[in-house]
Amino acid sequence: MGWGETFRTALESLNGRRLRSLLTMLGILIGIAAVMLTVGLGDGARREIDRQINNLGSNLLIVAPGSGTSLSGVRTAGGGSSLTLADAAAIADPAVAPDVAGVAPVVSTQGAAKWGTNDWTTLVTGTNVAWQSVRARVLGDGRFFTADEQDRAETVAVLGPNTAARLFGTTPAVGQRITLNDQQFTVIGVLASVGSSSMTNDDDTIVVPISTFAQRLSGSTNTQAVNVIYVGARDADSISAAHQEITRALTARHATTEANRDFSIITFEALMNALNTTTAVLSTLLSGIAAISLVVGGIGVMNIMLVSVSERVREIGLRKALGATPALIRRQFLVEAAILGLLGGLLGVVAGIAGAAALTPILNLEVSVSVPATLVALGVSLSVGLIAGVYPATRAAKLAPIDALRSE
Amino acid sequence: MSDVTPAAERRPLLRMSGVRKTYDTGAVKVEALRGIDLAVYPGDYVAIMGPSGSGKSTLMHIIGCLDVPSEGSYLLDGAEVAQLDETELAQIRNRRVGFVFQQFNLLASMTALRNVELPLVYAGVGKAERRRRATEALQRVGLGNRLDHRPGELSGGQQQRVSVARALVTEPTLILADEPTGNLDSVSTRDVLTLLDELHDAGRTIVLITHEADVAAHAAIRWRIDDGLLSETDLPPAASGPEEGGRHGLG
DSSP, X not given: OOHHHHHHHHHHHHHTTHHHHHHHHHHHHHXXXXXXXXXXXXXXXXXXXXXXXXXXXXXXXXXXXXXXXXXXXXXXXXXXXXXXXXXXXXXXXXXXXXXXXXXXXXXXXEEEEEETTEEEEEEEEEEOTHHHHXXXXXXXEEOOOOHHHHHTTOOEEEEOHHHHXXXXXXXXXXXXXXXXXXXXXXXXXXXXXXXXXXXXXXXSEEEEEHHHIIIIIXXXXXXXXXXXXXXXXXXXXXXXXXXXXXXXXXHHHTTOOSTTOSEEEEEHHHHHHHHHHHHHHHHHHHHHHHHHHHHHHHHHHHHHHHHHHHHTHHHHHHHHHTTOOHHHHHHHHHHHHHHXXXXXXXXXXXXXXXXXXXXXXXXXXXXXXXXXHHHHHHXXXXXXXXXXXXXXXXXXXXXXXXXXXXXX | OGGGSSOTTSOOSEEEEEEEEEEEETTEEEEEEEEEEXXXXXXXXXXXXXXXXXXXXXXXXXXXXXXXXXXXEEEETTEEOTXXXXXXXXXXXXXXXXXXXXXXXXXXXXXXXXXXXXXXXHHTOOHHHHHHHHHHHHHHTTOTTOTTOOGGGSOHHHHHHHHHHHHHTTOOSEEEEESTTTTOOHHHHHHHHHXXXXXXXXXXXXXXXXXXXXXXXXXXXXXXXXXXXXXXXXXXXXXXXXXXXXXXXXX
């Protein structure tokens, strides 16, 4: 008996018990779909975290006043901030902090912008030219301000894409003049969108040179204070070195100790690790559930194959009388169990893909189904079927033909 | 035993000597066969009769290589069967024996053609050849126009003819029919017995197990089994009615 005939017979037999076969596959289906979604969710979450952190600026460190760890960095200028422009200048000195590539001190305030009859209140950020590279921002239109414009404190502004849309609608923003807290500014650029982020709204802001901000927008007399300093490390490996250098420099400048320091440094390594750990724990948990589901599915296959063997005792007896060897009978039932497993796995993959497509908009997270994960899932489902089939198939093979034929 | 055939010098197709079968059911030992000696020669048509519990079924199983004797020797076509394992027995059954069962034992999900092909599948015969031989066998039993019918769409007599075709298709050494007419009406019974007669006339060796004398009457040689021992019966070929004829003790 060839393999083709074995498969044909197995398919005929499963087809003759369609409902039962489908129900049997359900266990495997759920297990495989769960595996696929788990892997997809884990990958999606990891990618989303990476994306959000890269949007903030790669290799970014945030130096914030106080010992807290507020991520927003939004405080009104001069509100007793312990950080100054001189601190920023010190960190930017390669002799002090050789692992620092860029330093962008930031002051910010709420500002009311007007263009014609449109007005929009948003966060106004005063910073230097390094901000663009440290925060890894790209211009969607126009340009960022230059060091020259910053030195001369020119009234130029770069808008976030959402801000531009609020003020100008579909009119090109670059070259227009807007009023910002009663001061005239020229729009020279519009930032490209970085998408929504749970941390800050980086698409709705107005960026101006920090010197201009101090002269025209700041309500404070202390023009030296800054809200936050963004620091870009040279590369991912130098983040912790930069962290140490900044800590040492600022501790010395503020004449304090590391224990009582009046600033804090936030890096995203720790945050990323924490999030990745959470994701990993979640993945492990879901994988556990998926594994249990597969084991239960396997037991279901075994159970139904045992039922099938006892129902088909006569058929087995007849096949043996007609010359089927025990090995062929075993193969017959193994193939049936393997097909149940594999078909269940295939349906599970389909369900997993459908589930991923359905979850993506709900979770606002790209739940993807990878090809290797699919292949592994199919391999696993086939193995579950085969393993579950061993015992029933062996029982069928061992049936004595006379007992089998005698049964009614 | 050679006295039952005219040509004693021919090699027997089946030879049993001192065959015993004991079933050990834990506490009780049941002796189903208590020393059977027999020989069947090529072309013989043998009927074995006996009431239930006589050891008839056990003898049939051993003749058909579905079971092996506890003691004694059984040569089928010159090969010693008694010591074979399950796989070897399966191959012997496939090549040497064609079964016709009382319950027909056709697979309900398959067409007549596929049912008849089944022994050839296990013999490893290729698809086209299988189809050709199965078609021929079905034509031989007069069902050439029923190839694609499933057993449920055939009458009992037709089903039994399919099963005769299945028994024929491998060109076996021996056709072993176990109460082939037990589930048939009188018309179908005559059909099937006529078919067996024709096969015998064509030179086939047939062993028929039955408890009905008029069925046994079709066979040239009739044996009786009682309490695990075999004897001859001299029932005249055309006779009918209860088969209480005199017996000759046999070994």
